[in-house]
Structure formats: structure tokens, C-alpha cells
Amino acid sequence: MVTVDSASAPHPPQPLLRMEGIVKHFPGAKALDGVDLEVLPGEVHCLLGQNGAGKSTLIKTLAGAHRPDRGEIVMDGEPVVIGSPTAALELGIATMYQELDVVDGLTIAENIFLGHELAQGGVLRRRETHARTRQLMSRLGHPELSPSREVGQLSSAGKQIVSMARALSRDAKLIVMDEPSAVLDPEEVDNLFRVVEAVQAEGVAVIYISHRLEEIRRIGDRITVLKDGRTVATNLAVDEVSTAEVISLMTGRDVATDFGGASAGPQGEEPLLEVDGLSLAGVFEGVSFTVRPGEIVGLAGLVGAGRSEVLETLYGARRASAGVVRVRGRDLPRGSVPAAVSAGIGLAPEERKAQGLLLDEPVFRNITLSTFGRFARGGLLDERAERRAATEQIEAMQLAPSDPGRVTRTLSGGNQQKVMLARWLVHGCSILLLDEPTRGVDVGARAEIYRLIRRLAADGSAVVLVSSELEEVLQLSDEVLVLADGRVVHQGPAADIDEHRILDLVMEGTHA
Template sequence: MTGDTVLRLTDVVKTFPGVRALDGVSLEVRAGEVHCLLGQNGAGKSTLIKVLAGVHRPDSGGVEWLGEPADFATPQAAMKAGIATIYQELDLVEYLSVAENVFLGHEPRRLAGFVSRGRMARRTKEILGGLGHAEIPPWREVRHLPSAGKQIVSMARALSRQARLIIMDEPSAVLAHDEVGNLFRIIRELTAQGIAVIYISHRLEEIREIGDRVTVLKDGRTTATDLPARSTPTRELVSLMTGRTIEYVFPERPQRTPGEELLRVTELSRAGEFADVSLTVHSGEIVGVAGLVGSGRSELLETIYGGRQADSGTVEARRRELRPGSVAAAVRAGIGMVPEERKAQALLLGEPIYRNITLANFPSYARGGFTNAAREQAVARRIADELDLRPRDVRRPVRTLSGGNQQKVVVGRWLAEQTSLLLLDEPTRGVDVGARTELYRIIRGLAADGVGVLLVSSEVPEVLGLADRVLVMREGRIIHEAPAADLDEGGVLDMIMAGSLLEEAEL
């Protein structure tokens, strides 16, 4: 039984440089309900979570908590108010005990001010018992617990603060099938006590089983709210998620015959990430991988590149098997990679543009222990001209560039090395629409010059608009392969979310 409204958002807006992450989000959450939040990657769900958790403050719009205007300036303020967040990547301190994690930041104390370990242990056991997991020892270090146990500890931490609203971000992602049933049991017990739950998941079958109402986000906006979770047709949910305000301007897809085989992946597996993946990429071909975050796409690219070592299977470049787990072997074979997080994984932000461009083959620009900066800059200027880098001054620190131009620098690094196969992981993340269109032109131009491209993107229109051939990936496996021209956005989204439009008549 649901009750009074505990949270109401009205036209909430949050903007970051180059992107409007929330563009007028409105919803309300009632006591004792499971309110499901649905949307594609990039729809604004993560930003919304962080606004509610006090990580970000909205630029405009209204936030009401328990009927009063609210402004959660810090995560501590949100937690004190009664809002707890369980992130997909659990934010536990691995080397602290269960009890220390549960009461981290609000430890029970004696009159003298010292932490009362006895009270902390007793209260932890009570909370864990209420969650049906009294068997978890309060003083066991969290790092020794399985994934399901860690998630229980996160829930116990939320309840230790007497949360009125618990936000769960993809809570089933790390759980086995039998553990999901226990999660749902706990959620039902929480809502029976009047606690509200915001439940975020890409799995429609879970939303139908545990949810009461659904709000759909698309491009940072609320496209629908107050939808009944169990009876809203799958087709309607998919349609609400795929309607768009962002324009995707793709260069015309040329009619071409792929050239020689550049990459062959055969039954590649890595425990807990992906299994039995086989694929090929040919010269002049763009192969797209569509899938949700957590489906194993990024891990697959990193393994092909040698950044991770596979448990089984092979990777061949031009019919020659690559040494597993060796980035150097991949680069020597002509493979380059543009990773998902350019600032953390690809760029030296304090270094000049030219140094970032020559980074992949730095020794070739050195002689006698000294670098030839003039030669580096000459190569970088040629790449800057090819990619229309702005500004052109390659001596500027790369951190001063826009997101789109930083991404051009990472791509340009591999152009300088005559790469034959390029792995692209979320190549347009965090760039504006204009820069996105330029990057599309660059990627198509590389393919026209004979470069093979393996592209991963959370945005289905991007995969369909750029790729010649598409692989659909779900839960670590390739479940479908087809020419991009034979697919549509709704059908691909339906596959990766495990919904079935073929079962629509049964709903």
C-alpha cells in the first residue's frame, strides 16, 4: 500500500560543460512504493541519482522532500534527511569490517566520545537479521564477502540511518538468479514498512515483477511518469525511450565491399565479463557493438587490445595470433584504441597537444636520450590539419581543449602511427552535437581509407548510423548479428533489454 508523497521533482535542470544532462525532469515518489526509473544510457538517470544524493546541485527546478522545499548541498545532507543511495559500483571500504561500513560516519559512541564497538556490532546484527542475513559476521572484512553479501551490507548501511527513501542503481547486476529473488523479498519488506524505493534497471522483467510505477527518461527529460509497471506494454516503454530531441547527422553510408580480414576473435571469454565471443572486422568496414553498460562491451575491447587477459579464446590480427594480455603486441600489429574515459585513460592533461599525439610511439621521436620536439610538433600539426583541430596550436596543454577536440587528439594519436584497426569505446561521450558530427565524419573517413573500425556505443542510433554491420551484446554474449541497414532502434533496444515485442500480445 503506497502512501503520501515523500519526494517531488519539478522541472529539474542540470548542465555540465557541453551537455545538458537534465532538461526538465519531473516525478514524484510515494511512501511504500517501488518507483522504477527507466531510460537508455545517457538519458540522465545517473545525474538524477547524484542530484538526489547531494553529489550535484540542480541549476533550476524544484525539489520537495517530505512536503518541504529541499536543497541537498552535500551527500551528508541527503543522508541525514533520510535518502540513501546504493550505487551499481558499491561504495564500500573493502578493508573495513561489515559493522564499520554499516555505521561509517555515524558510529555509536560512549559518553567519553569513544566508538562503542559493542553497540555497533549488536545493532549491525539486528539490521542484518531484519534483512534475513543474520549469518553475516559483523566483524568480517567486507572484501571477504561475495557480491550479494556486499549488497546486503549496503542496504544495512542505508537502514542504519533510518532512510525514508532508498535509491537502488542496477541492484541485480552483480547477483545470480536465486539472489535476485532474495533482493525482491527484502524490497517488499522495506516497502511494507513505508520506505520508498527508486529502482533503476534495464531489465523489463524485473520492473514488471517488483515495480509499482514507472518514470521514463529520454535525453534528460521526463517523457512519461506514473505508468503502471505491470501493465504498460513493452512496445510503449520502448517507444518512450527511443524518441529523441538530439539530431544525429551521419555521413552517407557508402556502398563498398570490405577488404582483407584485419581482426578475427574466436570464442574469447573472460570470467564474469563475457563468454564465447567471436567476430571479424575487415579493411574499410565499421563493425558496431550495441549493448548496455555492464554487458561486457568495454571489457571485450580492452581484452582485444591486450589491456586484459582472456581466460580462453584467441585474437588474430591479419591471420596472426596475438600474445594475450599484451598491449605492445596489439600496437605492433597495427591496433589502436580510443578508450571510454579519455581524461583518465588516454590523455596527459598537463602535457601539450603534440606530446599526447606522439605518445603511442614516443621512442621514435627520441635520439641519444633527448626528444626531438620539432619533429613531434611537425607530425602533430599534420594531424591537426587532417582532423580540423581547434585551436591549431599544438603546443597548448591538451586540458584547455573542448571535449570534442580532446577526442580528436586521441584519435589523431593513431593516425600518426598508420593504424590499420581502430577500437572505439564510446567515441562521442561528453561532446556537443557539432563535435559529434565532426567525429562521425572522421570515423567514416578512416573507413574510406581502408582502416577497420570496431565501435562500441551505448547510443543505439549512433551504432546504427555509423556501422556497416552490428553485433548486439547482452550479458556478456553476442546474441544477434546483422547489417545495420536491416535493423531499427526499437528492435535493437528490445534485444539488449531482454524484452520481447513478440510477446506483446500476452501483456
């Protein structure tokens, strides 16, 4: 472990928070396996780590939503047990979650003061609540957001601001921010940082989680890096550590990710999938590309650029407002999922858990979900045949554990993704639409998914890939389309473009 000991400083201040040896196990998943963290009063402490490194579990432990199995938490020099969200709030720990923590049916003011309403004898003091809300909103640079606006009508960024206001409304000594900038545009991020600096000046400490290193350089004081549920480095001074160092700590190795070697390239000239001028009114416009067997086409761009919507429209889940989708030269009817599926198109959606998988069902039923009709005789399902077909795929994909009867929920993210892919392979899909295939998949398992995608292409599938990770798109794809605000701003071989150029394009696109 790399530790920069603060004891070498002349007068070490007493830490506001010290977590030592925190362990938390969930059934079927390791979560935290010995985390140490120390936060000083008034500092912005950045928490870094890959998806699945344990950041979310750690902050939920701090917020009282999870109880650690082992380990010690010391707040202001006193050992504490954070048994409930209320206990956390009473200790002065307020948490801004990435999502989930606002109630759509309530107004902005009602959300901010939820659980600590301004009231007398149970009767709400509305005028005061609204006045305080207006103060908070103008402090956050949004005096135009009325306290009585319903939160359900706000954008994600708006909800994030409400969430922020709520954390501020608590008399907090420590504010935990879980990727607050993910849904904010640059201007909002500036606002956020102003607020962070202001609370910092009052001695409030902030635990800041973000994937954007440049943000951490701007407002962070010290860094703690988590990997696989463990603290691998702590109390690194932001100014003294290099980006390369941080990344190698997060990944645990210095070599680049293995993307499964070079692409085998397209087979033949005959396109399997042709997309011509596809548009979805108000979302994206004029998207055209072709995919041949063995070819991988990547869609890059920021979240909200319309990438997922292109896939969903291709798949018929959304009804195109213009354009044609052709499979093997035949036009598909607009807005029909059954037509797309029977033409051999399979979609692995971004929100696997919400849109793709029946998590409480066994693996084999998920694999045969779109084909179980084939395993039926006279309306009766032949479960043995179903299991057999599933087992074949499980072996081909090296799913671990390989038990087809295992409940899908207990699999890791990477293996759930494989289940999703297996479904379409059993179906015999030759056109695979993959939306963020490595979201929620830990780094080790990613390489496996990459190899799998490569292999599927090599076997003659046409693959359309959407990913927020530019490296992933660039390394896997043969051809790349860059989308910005629903328009294709670049299209060409992946070898002809690099990450910087794509970022440039995306930025220009949003400002055009």
C-alpha cells in the same frame, strides 16, 4: 509534457517528496534543466532516461552531494535545502550509489554503519554493530556474509548488497537506488525486490533507477522519464504505459537510431587480423576469428562474459595463455603492447577516463599521445606540428568544439570518444579495437560515432567492436561472435541472427 494528474484520485495522499524546476549547471556541461519529480509515501517510483539524461545528477542533488542552482524541494510538505550528505540523511533520504560508496579496507559492518556508528562517547559498540549487521544481512538473504569480512574481498554484487544494507540501516523514509540490479544475478534481483516490497509495506518510498524495463514492470508503481536534463513525462502509471511509449519518450523520437546505413563490407579476401584459438586462462577460451580490411566484427555477450578481456589480450595488455594473433600474416609476440601498436592495432578502452585519456591535458596532446615521438626533433617537441596533425583529425571527425587546445575534460562523452579514435588514426592504425564506444555518449552523438566507425571501415580499417547494446553490435557488424562465460557460443554473419536469439544463447551459455 505528459502528466497523469494524481488529483483525479479520490483522496490524493500528500507527496513525500516533491521536486520542482530543479536546475543544475556544471562548467562545460548541462546537467539538469528543469526537472520535476513527485514521490508518494510507500511507492516505488521509477526514474528512466538515457545515459546523460541527468538521472545521476538528480539523485546526487537529492543526496546532498550537489546543490541545485534553482528549483524547489519539498519533503513532507516542508520546503527543504539539502546542503550536505548529512542533511539528506537527516531528512531520511538514503542513497545506494552504483559504485564508489564502499570503503574496501573496512569490514562489512564498518561500512554499513560508517558515519552513523553505533557508539557511546565515541567508543564503538562492536557486539551490537555486528548483531545489527547480521540482522540486515539475513534480511537481504545473505546470512553467510560475516560482519567482519573485509569489503575489499567481496565481488561487485557483494558490495552492492553492503550498499543496500547501509541504506536500510539508516532510518530512511526514501531510499534512492541507482541501477542496483546492474551487477546482480537474477536470484539477487529477486532478493532485492523482496526487500523493496518489505520496506514499501512500511511506508518507505523508493526511487528506482534501472534500464531494465521488465524490472520496472515488476516492482514499479509510477514512472518519471528524463531527457536532456528535463522531465519529459511524469507520474505515468506503470501498468498503463507501453514499452514503445516509454522508449519514444526516452529517445524523443519514434524512428530507430541511425546506424550510418548499410555496411560497405569487407574489401578483398586477405585478412588483416587473424585470431586463432586465443585463450586467457580462467577468462576466455578458444576465440578465433578473422577481420578483413573494411570489415567490422562485433563481440556480444553479457558483462563479464570476457569480451573486454578478448580485446585487451589482442592488444597485448594481457598475456594470452594460448593461441595466436596474426597481423598481415605475421605472428605477434604474446603480452606486448608495443608490438601490437607498432603492428597497427589501436584500442579505445571501455573506461576512457581511467584507461585512455589524460583529461586535464589539451585535446591535441591526447591525440598525439602515442605518436609524439614523431613530432620531435632532437628530443624537442614541435608543438606546432603536433597541433597541425591533431587539427587535421579534429576536422575530419567534426569534433566540437574544434579547438585543439581545449582541455579534454570539458568535452562531451561522444567527443572524448572521437579524441580517442583520432589518436589511433594519427598513429596510422589500421586495426581498431573499440570497447563500448558509445558508453557515456548521448543518443544524438551516437549516430555520429556510428557513422565514424562505418567510415573508418570503409577507408580500409579492420574494426573489432564490443558493445553491451545488442542493437549496436547487430547493426554495425558484418560478423558477430556471441560470448558466454568466456566461450564463443555463436559465430556468423550479423544478418543471420537477431537480438532475441542472442539473448537466448547468452542465457543458455551461463547456465551450461
